[in-house]
Amino acid sequence: MKKTVLLVGTGLIGGSIALAIRKEHDCFIYGFDINFEQVEKAVSLQVIDEAVRDLEEPAEKADLIILASPVEETKKIMKILASYKLKEKVIITDVGSTKRDIMKLANELWNGDVTFIGGHPMAGSHKTGVESAKAHLFENAFYCLTPQTTTPYEKIEELKKMLKGTNSKFLVLDAEEHDYITGAVSHFPHVIAASLVKQVKKHSDQNPFISMLAAGGFRDITRIASSSPRMWKDIVKQNRDNLLDLLDDWIMEMRNVKSILESDENGKAIARYFQEAKDFRDTMPVRAKGAIPSYYDLFVDIVDQPGAIAKIATILAENEISITNINIIEAREGLLGVLQVTLQTEEHRIKARTVLEQHGYETY
Numbered sequence: 583m584k585k586t587v588l589l590v591g592t593g594l595i596g597g598s599i600a601l602a603i604r605k606e607h608d609c610f611i612y613g614f615d616i617n618f619e620q621v622e623k624a625v626s627l628q629v630i631d632e633a634v635r636d637l638e639e640p641a642e643k644a645d646l647i648i649l650a651s652p653v654e655e656t657k658k659i660m661k662i663l664a665s666y667k668l669k670e671k672v673i674i675t676d677v678g679s680t681k682r683d684i685m686k687l688a689n690e691l692w693n694g695d696v697t698f699i700g701g702h703p704m705a706g707s708h709k710t711g712v713e714s715a716k717a718h719l720f721e722n723a724f725y726c727l728t729p730q731t732t733t734p735y736e737k738i739e740e741l742k743k744m745l746k747g748t749n750s751k752f753l754v755l756d757a758e759e760h761d762y763i764t765g766a767v768s769h770f771p772h773v774i775a776a777s778l779v780k781q782v783k784k785h786s787d788q789n790p791f792i793s794m795l796a797a798g799g800f801r802d803i804t805r806i807a808s809s810s811p812r813m814w815k816d817i818v819k820q821n822r823d824n825l826l827d828l829l830d831d832w833i834m835e836m837r838n839v840k841s842i843l844e845s846d847e848n849g850k851a852i853a854r855y856f857q858e859a860k861d862f863r864d865t866m867p868v869r870a871k872g873a874i875p876s877y878y879d880l881f882v883d884i885v886d887q888p889g890a891i892a893k894i895a896t897i898l899a900e901n902e903i904s905i906t907n908i909n910i911i912e913a914r915e916g917l918l919g920v921l922q923v924t925l926q927t928e929e930h931r932i933k934a935r936t937v938l939e940q941h942g943y944e945t946y
């Protein structure tokens with residue numbers, strides 16, 4: 583039977599989940615957003631079927647409710663939903679970056695009558711809004727699920743089935759553990775990225791060349807600082823204690839770096855420090871989405887001369903490989919440059935690599 587889905591928050595993540603669900607299931611999707619323009623856009627982009635201005639009626643009809651708003655807003659919506667007469671078999675899930683506060687509230691509001699399964703796809707973007715939504719955004723990424731202790735196994739399987747089109751790898755976690763882990767690998771790096779940008783801003787007030795010369799390294803390490811401050815303020819609020827611990831840890835680490843730099847006459851200690859970091863990073867699943875990098879990147883050596891990029895773009899287009907993004911790094915006039923080509927899937931990356939190598943390009 584055709585399922586009814588209600589999506590609350592029709593932005594980047596909500597829109598991407600809706601598209602992924604549509605890919606696999608014949609269902610009717612209602613969309614609600616405090617910004618009505620976003621829901622109307624979601625209808626025109628065929629992400630959802632109908633825009634609603636009121637939650638109650640579609641919520642009471644829904645088999646699946648997906649909450650995809652900033653995490654503090656999600657708590658408010660959960661309280662509103664708890665006052666409705668929802669279907670007995672309904673599953674409510676969310677996509678929020680934090681899980682502990684949300685699961686605590688779910689346990690207070692629903693005790694077996696309604697199923698609430700916390701969710702968090704570990705992939706995304708610094709962009710916002712439904713116009714950036716993509717069905718394949720979560721492909722190969724981990725998708726954390728934090729069920730209530732009372733949630734039957736079959737309900738978790740039912741939710742996974744509904745989310746099958748995301749092509750992600752589901753991982754059931756305890757909410758506390760989730761927030762500790764994501765604090766370390768997602769929330770704290772966000773704070774560091776923002777603080778690096780602030781530091782450069784301070785220096786660029788004194789020397790305007792600083793911003794001009796900021797190149798690939800600075801861009802890579804600070805990309806996430808361009809994410810939505812609205813979304814991140816809620817995440818940081820809900821994971822404050824883990825972030826404070828991580829900050830203490832980081833301050834100690836920086837003191838350690840400082841003392842190495844002060845005493846390291848021949849550079850051996852700092853080289854060892856960099857080597858240890860490199861060794862660990864190199865063991866991380868670099869091609870897996872949600873880890874490093876967050877897209878399917880292919881690096882191509884090119885001679886930095888007019889037409890070089892067009893040639894590569896043409897070869898890829900002729901082979902029906904779509905490019906998500908293209909970037910020149912380390913380009914110096916007359917020398918070899920590196921083209922970073924971002925593709926949509928791992929299959930496209932492998933195919934692109936094969937066809938470019940057939941044309942004599944060196945790729946990695």
Ligand SMILES: NC(=O)c1ccc[n+]([C@@H]2O[C@H](COP(=O)([O-])OP(=O)(O)OC[C@H]3O[C@@H](n4cnc5c(N)ncnc54)[C@H](O)[C@@H]3O)[C@@H](O)[C@H]2O)c1
Nearest residue numbers: 591593594595615616651652653655678679706707710711
């Ligand atoms: N962006 C990422 O990389 C990423 C990845 C995984 C999870 N998340 C989580 O996904 C959620 C959504 O983030 P996003 O990136 O899609 O942001 P977004 O800004 O693209 O979308 C959020 C949408 O929620 C709407 N909204 C805000 N308050 C609302 C309310 N009270 N009722 C209904 N709609 C409301 C906004 O108008 C907006 O359209 C957040 O909880 C975030 O923590 C984000």
Ligand SMILES: O=C(O)C(=O)C[C@]1(C(=O)O)C=C[C@@H](O)C=C1
Nearest residue numbers: 679704705706707708768806876
């Ligand atoms: O790729 C990005 O822009 C992200 O920041 C995505 C990212 C992350 O990896 O930290 C950010 C928040 C989410 O909760 C999950 C994923």
